[in-house]
Amino acid sequence: MQVTMTVNGTEVTRDVEPRILLVHYLRESLGLTGTHWGCDTSNCGTCVVLVDGEPVKSCTQLAAMTAGHEVTTVEGMADGATLDPVQQGFMEEHGLQCGFCTPGMMLTARALLDRNPDPAEDEIREAISGQICRCTGYATIVRSVQWAAAHPAAEGTTASEVPA
Amino acid sequence: MQVPAPFDYVRATSVANALELLERHGPEARVIAGGHSLLPMMKLRLARPDWIIDINDVAELHALTEEPDELRVGALTRHAELLDSDVVGRLFPIIHDAERVIADPVVRNRGTIGGSLGQADPAEDLTTVCDVLHARIVIASPGGERVVDMADFHRGPYETACEQHELITEIRFPVRPRAGSAYEKVERRVGDWAVAAAGAALWMAEDGTVADATIGLTALGLEGPAVEAAAVLIGERPSEDLFAEAADLAAAASSPIEDQRGPVDYKRHLAAELTRRVLGRALDRAAHPAVA
Known part of the structure; x- marks a missing residue:
């Protein structure tokens, strides 16, 4: 079936089977491999993307169900060459170790800050409680989100300065 | 990679349309809303519908x-x-x-x-x-x-x-007047299913006695409310002893099974303890309702 949705501001259409999950639509049909695919059981949250601005586990939603909606993946976070303050915060505060949970964590943080620009630490911890960091690096993830909250209009690092 | 078996997908536009689609597609059609129970079951082939009727637009x-x-x-x-x-x-x-x-x-x-x-x-x-x-x-x-x-x-x-x-x-x-209610769950970690949980509601009479009460248990092998436990509260003035008596009756009505979440004795202990706590909190809330 034809599935059309808006991904990172661009309308895309692909012909997929109804059983294809959103995570695989993003990774395989669109080649957006920044969305990671982890446990397959709705537990780990590494596949979190934003659908209409809300965090959703993309392994537990059909691509077909997402047709007509707006999806934001990690590839859509930066504004051109300027990183989102959340991305900048993860750089400043060492919010990632292996990086596997990072896209999902950053998108959940973005949604939290859009709703609540100055969250308390326990509100940050609650927001990311459905996502697992296999490096157990939660302390620095929380500090990264706090950095972003404190620098809402951060003079972001340009993408070319980000170490490869 | 876990992916459901093949099926056909259709979106319902209204309740009437969803009912038509259910009728048209027969016994192997399933309705999907959030999908967080159905899709995991489909991945594991515990469910294998021919048709998925998406009601999220209704x-x-x-x-x-x-x-x-x-x-x-x-x-x-x-x-x-x-x-x-x-x-x-x-x-x-x-x-x-x-x-x-x-x-x-x-x-x-x-x-x-x-x-x-x-x-x-x-x-x-x-x-x-x-x-x-x-x-x-x-x-x-x-x-x-x-x-x-x-x-x-x-x-x-x-x-x-x-x-x-x-x-x-x-x-x-x-909605009934002078009501208070509470729920408490013990889980192994955030987001897990309950080891055990209890809920209670109290409706107070004007003279401060309990006009009506219900107690419910989750994951404790009891279908429906703990009727006998709630019955001892009705017409009585609330007290710690009264709530303890109801809590013990709720635990007696439970029939938990031993599994990876704990042994029977532990779960029955939770049934009593959680019931006692939610009754106390429900009473507190009936006495001090949240400001509108």
């Missing part, structure tokens, strides 16, 4: 209406929306208690109240909450709609009164 299922004598909650209302609703928290604090510990915030963005009740998992929290609050469930059929009590709706694990060709459309919570 706006008439997505309303929260405060009437003078009841709160009407559309079946498609997400867990996160219940938790965000001030009206829900003011009238039925037990719903907020439960929603805070249902899965995790991301799952709560998708899962729905109608889906939770329809799935009827034995460790599902909202079934207990609805038992405790005497909720009534509206079920739409091709011939019209009917309203059923929880006692008639919930038939046991994974089984409800909603037939294959029908749709749960609304949950109605009666």
Whole structure:
């Protein structure tokens, strides 16, 4: 079936089977491999993307169900060459170790800050409680989100300065 | 990679359209809302529908209406929306208690109240909450709609009164004066199913005695409310001893099974302890209602 949705501001259409999950639509049909695919059981949250601005586990939603909606993946976070303050915060505060949970964590943080620009630490911890960091690096993830909250209009690092 | 077996997909545009689609596509059609029970079951081939009928666009299922004598909650209302609703928290604090510990915030963005009740998992929290609050469930059929009590709706694990060709459309919570309610769950880690949980509601008389009470248990092998435990409260003046007596009766009515979440003795201990706590908190809330 034809599935059309808006991904990172661009309308895309692909012909997929109804059983294809959103995570695989993003990774395989669109080649957006920044969305990671982890446990397959709705537990780990590494596949979190934003659908209409809300965090959703993309392994537990059909691509077909997402047709007509707006999806934001990690590839859509930066504004051109300027990183989102959340991305900048993860750089400043060492919010990632292996990086596997990072896209999902950053998108959940973005949604939290859009709703609540100055969250308390326990509100940050609650927001990311459905996502697992296999490096157990939660302390620095929380500090990264706090950095972003404190620098809402951060003079972001340009993408070319980000170490490869 | 876990992917469901092949099926055909169609979106319903209204309740009437969903009912037509259910009839047209027969016994192997399944309705999807949040999908957080059905899709995992489909990945594991515990469910293998031929047709998926997506009701997420059906706006008439997505309303929260405060009437003078009841709160009407559309079946498609997400867990996160219940938790965000001030009206829900003011009238039925037990719903907020439960929603805070249902899965995790991301799952709560998708899962729905109608889906939770329809799935009827034995460790599902909202079934207990609805038992405790005497909720009534509206079920739409091709011939019209009917309203059923929880006692008639919930038939046991994974089984409800909603037939294959029908749709749960609304949950109605009666509003009564001098009410307090609470829910508490013990889980192994955030987002897990309950080891055990208890919920209670108290409706006080003007003279400070208990006019009515219900107690419900989750994941403790009891279908429906703990009737005998609640009965000892009615007409009595609340006290710690009275709540302890009711809590012991609730534990006696439970029949937990030993599993990876704990042995029988531990779970029965939780049944008593959690019941005692929620009765205390329900009383507190009846005495000090949240400001509108």
